[in-house]
Amino acid sequence: MSPLLDIKGLSVSFRTPRGDLKALRDVALQVGRGEIVGIIGESGCGKSTLINAIIGLLPANTGAVKGHIGFDGQELVGLPINAMRKLRGERITTIFQDPMTALNPVLTIGAQMTAIQYRRRASTSEKRRRAIEFLEKVRMPDAARRLDQYPHQFSGGMRQRICIAMALLTEPDLLIADEPTTALDATLEVQVIHLLRELQRDIGCSVLFISHHLGAVAELCGRVAIMYAGEVVEQGTAGDIFRDPRHPYTRKLLECDPGRITERQEILPTIPGELPDLVHVPQGCIFRDRCPERFALCGERPPEVTVRPGHQAACHKARELVAS
Amino acid sequence: MTPLLEVSDVVIRFPIHSRIAARLTGQPSSIEAVAGVSFTLEAGSTYALVGESGSGKTTLARAITGLVPIEGGQVDFAGRTISGLSEAALRGVRREIAMIFQDPIGSLSPRLSVRAILAEPFKVHGETADLDGKIARLLDDVGLSPHFAQRYPHQLSGGQARRVSIARALALRPKLVIADEPTAGLDVSIQGEMLNLMRDLQRKFGTTFLMITHNLNVVRHVADRMAVMYLGRIVEEGLTDDIFKAPRHRYTTALLSANLKAEPEAASYVIEAEGETPSLLNRPKGCEFHPRCLFKREVCRTAMPEEQMPSADHRFACHNPA
Numbered sequence: 001m002s003p004l005l006d007i008k009g010l011s012v013s014f015r016t017p018r019g020d021l022k023a024l025r026d027v028a029l030q031v032g033r034g035e036i037v038g039i040i041g042e043s044g045c046g047k048s049t050l051i052n053a054i055i056g057l058l059p060a061n062t063g064a065v066k067g068h069i070g071f072d073g074q075e076l077v078g079l080p081i082n083a084m085r086k087l088r089g090e091r092i093t094t095i096f097q098d099p100m101t102a103l104n105p106v107l108t109i110g111a112q113m114t115a116i117q118y119r120r121r122a123s124t125s126e127k128r129r130r131a132i133e134f135l136e137k138v139r140m141p142d143a144a145r146r147l148d149q150y151p152h153q154f155s156g157g158m159r160q161r162i163c164i165a166m167a168l169l170t171e172p173d174l175l176i177a178d179e180p181t182t183a184l185d186a187t188l189e190v191q192v193i194h195l196l197r198e199l200q201r202d203i204g205c206s207v208l209f210i211s212h213h214l215g216a217v218a219e220l221c222g223r224v225a226i227m228y229a230g231e232v233v234e235q236g237t238a239g240d241i242f243r244d245p246r247h248p249y250t251r252k253l254l255e256c257d258p259g260r261i262t263e264r265q266e267i268l269p270t271i272p273g274e275l276p277d278l279v280h281v282p283q284g285c286i287f288r289d290r291c292p293e294r295f296a297l298c299g300e301r302p303p304e305v306t307v308r309p310g311h312q313a314a315c316h317k318a319r320e321l322v323a324s
Numbered sequence: 325m326t327p328l329l330e331v332s333d334v335v336i337r338f339p340i341h342s343r344i345a346a347r348l349t350g351q352p353s354s355i356e357a358v359a360g361v362s363f364t365l366e367a368g369s370t371y372a373l374v375g376e377s378g379s380g381k382t383t384l385a386r387a388i389t390g391l392v393p394i395e396g397g398q399v400d401f402a403g404r405t406i407s408g409l410s411e412a413a414l415r416g417v418r419r420e421i422a423m424i425f426q427d428p429i430g431s432l433s434p435r436l437s438v439r440a441i442l443a444e445p446f447k448v449h450g451e452t453a454d455l456d457g458k459i460a461r462l463l464d465d466v467g468l469s470p471h472f473a474q475r476y477p478h479q480l481s482g483g484q485a486r487r488v489s490i491a492r493a494l495a496l497r498p499k500l501v502i503a504d505e506p507t508a509g510l511d512v513s514i515q516g517e518m519l520n521l522m523r524d525l526q527r528k529f530g531t532t533f534l535m536i537t538h539n540l541n542v543v544r545h546v547a548d549r550m551a552v553m554y555l556g557r558i559v560e561e562g563l564t565d566d567i568f569k570a571p572r573h574r575y576t577t578a579l580l581s582a583n584l585k586a587e588p589e590a591a592s593y594v595i596e597a598e599g600e601t602p603s604l605l606n607r608p609k610g611c612e613f614h615p616r617c618l619f620k621r622e623v624c625r626t627a628m629p630e631e632q633m634p635s636a637d638h639r640f641a642c643h644n645p646a
Binding site: 043156157158182193213214253259267269270271274 | 481482509510511512513515516517519520523538541542544565579583584599600601603
């Protein structure tokens with residue numbers, strides 16, 4: 001069966017006063033049916049551009065969009081706005097980072113949850129019943145009564161559950177979760193992640209989970225893609241990425257995670273240097289300037305090395321860099 | 325070591341209903357955002373306040389700087405009581421206590437250049453001699469080159485904006501810096517840079533840091549002492565190493581076990597706290613954590629636990645500790 005989401009050779013640039021900023025370059029990513037794929041990357045790596053390209057919400061200063069985004073056999077690049085609107089909010093839904101700004105503060109939860117069912121031919125009471133059913137699915141106690149409350153009357157964790165319930169209400173094929181746990185404390189984060197996994201099994205949708213919390217990705221995702229400066233530099237199963245990372249950027253990123261450093265450190269590891277300028281994209285490997293493994297060949301664009309089936313790293317040394 | 329900051333039994337309330345509305349709805353007329361909190365901060369150390377959003381961490385920090393009035397208790401700073409001081413008297417104190425806010429770009433005025441942002445504290449306190457020299461030194465302290473003075477906040481990356489807010493906080497060489505989620509939303513590498521920078525500055529200037537965060541991975545590496553807050557109270561307090569090695573309060577154990585590691589499969593042993601944080605409007609009876617606690621006993625429903633001190637450096641309030 002073909003993957004649900006099949007991105008190939010996707011490049012997106014933005015027009016800026018300094019010239020075209022090449023925000024995404026030749027990105028390939030697949031999300032299978034019923035699969036949970038994590039994307040990890042620092043701010044500025046192109047995660048948001050990738051999501052916006054999928055849901056057709058690229059900003060007005062977008063320049064060229066090249067390549068393919070296949071969604072269930074349909075090409076999304078260049079899709080007319082009306083056709084995109086049919087998919088968005090119906091077959092592709094999104095949960096955002098901040099549940100407070102994602103909800104309308106002056107409408108009750110019930111009003112918002114019935115309003116988004118505008119495509120369904122059903123009575124208002126039928127829509128309310130479905131809203132209650134989904135609030136119960138996200139384990140909202142006393143759902144029927146709370147339907148008439150406003151967003152400010154809920155705690156942060158509850159608000160994010162409401163957003164999840166709303167995103168799943170249409171039983172989408174693809175759920176995009178953009179840093180959904182960043183605003184939550186550790187106990188609530190675990191709850192939301194376990195809830196997402198359970199509901200994903202229940203509904204059978206695919207999930208694209210974007211986060212820079214490595215622990216959350218390891219807990220939830222089957223497959224993981226690592227992005228750096230507009231490119232996918234490595235992808236594989238969660239086990240491949242976290243136990244046998246082959247791209248030096250992935251390796252440095254994991255070294256920097258204070259959660260993996262068990263002894264208290266005086267000085268925390270960092271990745272020296274800065275992101276490259278994406279208006280004047282340097283030749284060769286994009287990570288070269290910051291890479292501890294750099295050698296002569298890195299001035300040339302690295303090949304996509306297949307370490308094992310399903311595990312690729314874009315690095316000249318990918319075969320040599322084995323786990324120490 | 326001498327205490328720089330002593331917070332004693334501080335209570336902070338926010339009005340939510342008029343007295344009549346309170347009587348009609350049967351709800352209290354105010355909520356206790358901070359309900360009797362005490363802790364001591366040694367000079368030159370780093371102290372972390374940990375807890376979920378809504379646990380009162382930020383409110384407490386704002387009260388220390390006098391931005392929120394306190395209803396009970398006392399705050400002593402560098403040997404004098406600063407709670408209840410007038411605005412005018414507070415001005416002198418505020419040059420010794422600086423804040424770094426959570427949103428690094430949002431806390432810098434978009435219409436001021438970095439130079440103007442860094443000049444402001446000096447102007448407010450009338451220290452305008454050699455302003456350019458002072459600004460250049462500040463930028464150097466936080467590892468930014470002098471040409472950053474000409475930039476505007478939108479021209480800064482997240483990490484650079486944090487450096488500017490740290491520079492601004494340090495401008496008047498404060499004794500205490502309160503950092504509210506200083507690394508929230510930062511990538512792990514830049515987070516490391518910020519924490520290393522704060523540590524360098526602490527060594528260089530002897531600055532004391534009060535850090536508010538819900539990132540336990542950060543706390544373990546940087547804080548000497550920590551307090552875990554829940555619903556406006558400290559439920560456990562002590563040396564960071566002790567609490568990480570042997571947490572006692574059941575909320576602390578849940579928090580620590582929920583701290584996900586980037587190790588697939590190995591991560592799955594998690595003591596999950598049940599349900600949601602109760603509302604401050606409707607504080608549970610007995611131990612306030614009991615509705616979510618997997619280890620509750622009968623007594624937890626009825627009696628609020630007394631504070632216990634297993635050692636001089638560690639205290640917690642739990643009927644059935646780990």
